[in-house]
Amino acid sequence: MGASQTHSAYKYQDLMTKTGFSLEQIKNLHYRFRQLSENNETLSRENLENIKDLADNPIKKQIVEAFFDKRNQHQNEMGSFEEIGFEQFVMVMSHFRPPTPKMTEEEKLAMRKDKLHFLFNMHDSDNDGKITLEEYRKVVEELLSMSGDIEKDTARGIADAAMLEVASTNVPNMGPDDYYEGITFEHFEQMFKEVEMESRMHVRFLDVDTRTIHS
Amino acid sequence: MRNFPTLYRDAVSGNNETWGSPARATQGDPHHQNSSTTHRKAFPVLSFNYDHVKTPFEISLWILLALLMKLGFHIIPRVSSIVLESCLLIVVGLLIGGIIKAIKQTAPVLDSKLFFLYLLPPIILDAGYFLPIRPFTENMGTILVFAVVGTLWNAAFIGGMMYGVCQIEGAQLGHVDLLSCLLFGAIISAVDPVAVLAVFEEIHINELLYILVFGESLLNDAVTVVLYHLFEEFSHAGIVTVGDAFLGVVCFFVVSLGGVMVGTIYGILGAFTSRFTSHTRVIEPLFVFLYSYMAYLSAEVFHLSGIMSLIACGVTMRPYVEANISHKSYTTIKYFLKMWSSVSETLIFIFLGVSTVAGPHAWNWTFVIFTVILCLVSRVLGVMGLTYIINKFRIVKLTKKDQFIVAYGGLRGAIAFSLGFLLTNNEMKNMFLTAIITVIFFTVFVQGMTIRPLVELLAVKKKEESKTSINEEIHTQFLDHLLTGIEDICGHYGHHHWKDKYDAYVKRWLIVGERSTEPQLISFYNKMEMKQAMMLVESGSAAKLPTLMSAATLQNIQQKGVPSRRAIPSISKSREEEIRKILRANLQKTRQKLYSYRRHDLVMDPFEDNVSEIRFRRQRAEMEKRMSHYLTVPANRQETPSVRKVCFEPENKVYTYDDSESPRGRAAQPSPRLPDAISLLSKSPQRPNQTSALRAKGSTELRAKAPDEQEEQDQVKLSRCFSDPGPNEEEEEDGSFLS
Numbered sequence: 001m002g003a004s005q006t007h008s009a010y011k012y013q014d015l016m017t018k019t020g021f022s023l024e025q026i027k028n029l030h031y032r033f034r035q036l037s038e039n040n041e042t043l044s045r046e047n048l049e050n051i052k053d054l055a056d057n058p059i060k061k062q063i064v065e066a067f068f069d070k071r072n073q074h075q076n077e078m079g080s081f082e083e084i085g086f087e088q089f090v091m092v093m094s095h096f097r098p099p100t101p102k103m104t105e106e107e108k109l110a111m112r113k114d115k116l117h118f119l120f121n122m123h124d125s126d127n128d129g130k131i132t133l134e135e136y137r138k139v140v141e142e143l144l145s146m147s148g149d150i151e152k153d154t155a156r157g158i159a160d161a162a163m164l165e166v167a168s169t170n171v172p173n174m175g176p177d178d179y180y181e182g183i184t185f186e187h188f189e190q191m192f193k194e195v196e197m198e199s200r201m202h203v204r205f206l207d208v209d210t211r212t213i214h215s
Numbered sequence: 216m217r218n219f220p221t222l223y224r225d226a227v228s229g230n231n232e233t234w235g236s237p238a239r240a241t242q243g244d245p246h247h248q249n250s251s252t253t254h255r256k257a258f259p260v261l262s263f264n265y266d267h268v269k270t271p272f273e274i275s276l277w278i279l280l281a282l283l284m285k286l287g288f289h290i291i292p293r294v295s296s297i298v299l300e301s302c303l304l305i306v307v308g309l310l311i312g313g314i315i316k317a318i319k320q321t322a323p324v325l326d327s328k329l330f331f332l333y334l335l336p337p338i339i340l341d342a343g344y345f346l347p348i349r350p351f352t353e354n355m356g357t358i359l360v361f362a363v364v365g366t367l368w369n370a371a372f373i374g375g376m377m378y379g380v381c382q383i384e385g386a387q388l389g390h391v392d393l394l395s396c397l398l399f400g401a402i403i404s405a406v407d408p409v410a411v412l413a414v415f416e417e418i419h420i421n422e423l424l425y426i427l428v429f430g431e432s433l434l435n436d437a438v439t440v441v442l443y444h445l446f447e448e449f450s451h452a453g454i455v456t457v458g459d460a461f462l463g464v465v466c467f468f469v470v471s472l473g474g475v476m477v478g479t480i481y482g483i484l485g486a487f488t489s490r491f492t493s494h495t496r497v498i499e500p501l502f503v504f505l506y507s508y509m510a511y512l513s514a515e516v517f518h519l520s521g522i523m524s525l526i527a528c529g530v531t532m533r534p535y536v537e538a539n540i541s542h543k544s545y546t547t548i549k550y551f552l553k554m555w556s557s558v559s560e561t562l563i564f565i566f567l568g569v570s571t572v573a574g575p576h577a578w579n580w581t582f583v584i585f586t587v588i589l590c591l592v593s594r595v596l597g598v599m600g601l602t603y604i605i606n607k608f609r610i611v612k613l614t615k616k617d618q619f620i621v622a623y624g625g626l627r628g629a630i631a632f633s634l635g636f637l638l639t640n641n642e643m644k645n646m647f648l649t650a651i652i653t654v655i656f657f658t659v660f661v662q663g664m665t666i667r668p669l670v671e672l673l674a675v676k677k678k679e680e681s682k683t684s685i686n687e688e689i690h691t692q693f694l695d696h697l698l699t700g701i702e703d704i705c706g707h708y709g710h711h712h713w714k715d716k717y718d719a720y721v722k723r724w725l726i727v728g729e730r731s732t733e734p735q736l737i738s739f740y741n742k743m744e745m746k747q748a749m750m751l752v753e754s755g756s757a758a759k760l761p762t763l764m765s766a767a768t769l770q771n772i773q774q775k776g777v778p779s780r781r782a783i784p785s786i787s788k789s790r791e792e793e794i795r796k797i798l799r800a801n802l803q804k805t806r807q808k809l810y811s812y813r814r815h816d817l818v819m820d821p822f823e824d825n826v827s828e829i830r831f832r833r834q835r836a837e838m839e840k841r842m843s844h845y846l847t848v849p850a851n852r853q854e855t856p857s858v859r860k861v862c863f864e865p866e867n868k869v870y871t872y873d874d875s876e877s878p879r880g881r882a883a884q885p886s887p888r889l890p891d892a893i894s895l896l897s898k899s900p901q902r903p904n905q906t907s908a909l910r911a912k913g914s915t916e917l918r919a920k921a922p923d924e925q926e927e928q929d930q931v932k933l934s935r936c937f938s939d940p941g942p943n944e945e946e947e948e949d950g951s952f953l954s
Binding site: 029032035036048051053054056057058059060063093096099101119122139140143158162165166191192196200201202203205 | 610611686687689690692693694696697698699700701702703704705706715719
């Protein structure tokens, strides 16, 4: 137990520098990780999907997928994992940190871009760097999937209209032969230019060591 | 106007009594047959009885006058751009007051009861109901600090300094004691929502500043109420002990939180009631108004803060009521609130002017001048000091410009006047009133009129264009669900988790039937479609869909019970399909989240009875259609849907596209003809933007190229975003277009 303690201490240090979490936060997350993975070393998709509270969430699949997406690990890899370890878990979680008051402007911008990339990756499931109409439609359908029997057409209509909007805003003067392939990351960023992503997209991570977390 | 001699009445009624005996037959109502007289009165063909209708007549006359003034200002174009409407109204009031004084009648004064019970609530309800919630809650901390601490500071500073001023020898103010000064400070220190609304509306400032100043003016009511009652009680007693001060603090919490609680209770009652109104749509708006008014009055009974109660009621009620009520009721509520608040505001300013002329004044140079100066100074100091502290906690800091606008926008108004009027009559009251009026005039005239050029000069950020778009909706909701999911994975119940649970349970209670499961996006979309449907109806697309329209007027929709997802229930499925396709084909960007707290913008809402607009568009559409029909090659499958961005006004972007062709038309689908609702551009690919849009700021065109692989509907990797087949050119004879 002693050896693994020091081992994990080193790992924690590493993670702290990589992700910016504090030691307490990482410990809490590790505890949670062990809970979810039933004390295994790795977490699988089923572990996450079995979380009770997630059952009502319409975009559950996308959220779970995001954890297994290699793109979110910042290592320029593509594809997805079958199972993830604790480092990958924390890496994904780190996208949801709030900005600290001490951050500089560049750091804030970088964080914002990071978060937007995360969102973008969630929508762009085939990894081609843009969100096509089909993918967007899927997004809207998922979003509406929990609410009664929505006609497929409604979801498609919404997605189409949204796509149209993006296209019109970003490419105002398309010639007769151009076509709009999909939302690229730049256009995606444009959508959020008025939103303060860095503060909106965050979850409070516990600082204190509580061992009374429900599962 | 008031006392007409009975003789006159006689003459008119054709009474043939001699002048010599006026006492007998002319007493009282001329309709009475006076059988004791020997003369028989002729039947009065025309009689005059003014007393009977005196009060309502005068009230109506006043209101009519006020509105005619308002009308007049907007007709004279140059005046309204230079001078603020409120200033003009005060001037008019002054004139009227002068006239009334000249003819030696008693003028109606801005009676406090009239003001607080009848004139103020509509304005506050209007403001509260349409309060933009998100910026309000995001800046809640700042607003509270300004409202509470700022007002306290103002009151203390002004009261204290005025006491010091009163001690100056030559000013003959020695009789003013400290408590009276503090009372005066409390009255004059509060920023007034009516004045702020009146001024800020015309300068179109950015949302943050607007919400800061306006929110402050609303929330400082609690402070004002407490301070006012505190000092008033104790100015009789003469001294204030520490215990009393402590009680005052407790009282503050009671007043503010109590007010909010009362408002919330009434709000929930209102929301709950609106759940059952589906069969009696006509009285829906009344519920909103009455519950809110009751909330205000109930709070006033207990001396709680009526304004906060009203705001809380409106804010609580709104999301649920809007989910439950019909579209027409929603429009009615909106318009009635705007109407009443407009009338109230106008009346308030006019009465202010009249009262100025009428009221007994006691002018004291020193007092008045120092009051004005101290108000300004204390406001500036307060804002600067507080901002310094607040900025340490804010992510988005307030710049110097922002601070200046916040300080400069701290206008005083009729509330201060009415509170002053409520003071018990003593020799100081008149002096206070004079000073209050001077400050009000100063802030409204000088500050109000100069704030606009100053805003321009300082290049303060203006209100942005309303950008609520489908994308925003989608991503906002997506983000919400994402954050909830992450919280659930993390295992601790954060703010999103609770919000979700709250939404799930509470909404089930307060929102009718299946609409409670309707996600926000759908209801948003449905509202858009509804508006679309209304536009279709109004512009009379009867040509193509006669049976549809006759069966599907909105009346029918209301009366035939709650349909699922607000589809039109009486129509068969295929028709429903058609409608959906039609509607979708003519999506317009909605101004769902209207900046409805703007009073004047309402008129420009393009979805509401803009019939001439529609007619114009219809004609253009016809013209375009005809032109395109001649110029395009029907078999050319490269018909392109085109998109046009038409701006009716800066705040409003209306996207339209008309779906023309797509090879799917080839497939033998019962594809409906898509009405070309607002198509302003032809469908031919050869012609670029030919039409100058109505008031277009710019136009966009999106040409779709239908690639060859588009075969089937569902696997279409549409390069464009249009899912619907367009009308086939050759079939298009009789015009499916919105004509």
